[in-house]
Amino acid sequence: MKAFSAANGPKLFLDETSVLDIGGCFVGDTDLSPGRAIPDDGDPRIDHSLEGFLFTCGPDHIRHPEPIEARHDGRKYPLHGSFSSHPAEILFWDAQGDDAECRARVRVTMATGEPALLERHWRIDGETGEVSLSDKVINTGRKPFAPVHMYHMNIGAWLFDDHVRLTGKMLEGGGFPWTFGKDPGGVFCVPAAGAGEPWAEIALGPIAAIGGLTLKVKFRADTLPHLQIWRNQKAPAHVLGIEPVSHRGASRYELAEKGELGLLKPGESIEYGLRFSFG
Known part of the structure; x- marks a missing residue:
């Protein structure tokens, strides 16, 4: 893990062994990542990634395993896709001044x-403390594929008290307590923003464990038009996830049947973006 921080904002630890995703995310002395308080889905790649504050699903699959189209050997897309465990090649790293910035590329099979x-670009604004992530996925193969993408932002929910709420225009009533649904947890997926809105926003807080700060998340609504939220308090899990995602919560078969998957042709690219801050 490589430490990545600026004059203001969180101190991140970026995982060179897995897509340059975020392992630890420290606000002061407090790490918000869930660590081992996560469910075990039987895939060691995802077990490793899920421990961290942010990991990336895709570019070929985003949820639980499903059969690969036009295959007759029973092979499936892996849990949350193929990104996890692919190492990152760092091309640029500058965290010496007030700001911090790095660029990397990840070759994925x-x-x-x-x-x-x-192609991944991280930046922390040293004045505002806002963290920005810009991603470009390029089809470098010889066949089209359906691009799918999800950011898992996972927070250790033992840090929360009864005052912590989820807030956003896409949520029913504009927001509700983090303990939504029935115990020990659940999941929902909703459209992220209104028509024409370039960015969607969701907030989680105030979090007393980090001085009453609120986590504020923004993400590109054109290529990430849905927001999935999940929580799991079934021991040993104690985690809440904020998950901007490219597609609604449906099977690949249903999405393809309704023309919602889309295709990325050889040489074509698609871009995704995420920002977050504490305030």
Whole structure:
């Protein structure tokens, strides 16, 4: 893990062994990542990624395993896609001044055996403390594929008290307590923003464990038009996830049947963006 921080904002630990995702996310002395307080889905790649504050699903799959189209050997897309465990090649790293910035590329072999490339750009604004992530996925193979993408932002829910709420225009009533649904947890997925809105916003807080600060998350609504939220308090899990996502919560078969998957042709690219801050 490489420490990544600026004059203001959180101190992040970026995982070079897995897509340059975020392992630890420290606000002061408090790490918000869930660590081992996570469910075990039987995939060691995802077990490792889920421990951290943010990991990336895709570029070929985003949820639980489903059969690969046009295959007759029973092979499935892996849990949350192929990104996890692919190492990052760091191209630029500057965290010496007030701001912090790095660029990397990740060469990915998808479940079909075809290649893709992720170009990743992290930046922390030293004045505002806002963290920005810009991603470009490029089809470097010879066949089209359906691009899908999800950011898992996972927070250790033992840090929360009864005053912590989820707030956003996409939520029923504009927001509700973090303990939504029935115990020990659940999941929902909703449209993220109104028509024409370039960015969607969701907030979680105030979090007393980090001085009453609120986590504020923004994400590109054109390529991440849905927001999935989940929580799991079934021991040993104690985690809440904020998950901007490219597609609604439906099977690949249903999405394809309704023309919602789309295709990325060889040489084409698609971009995603995420920002977060504490205030």
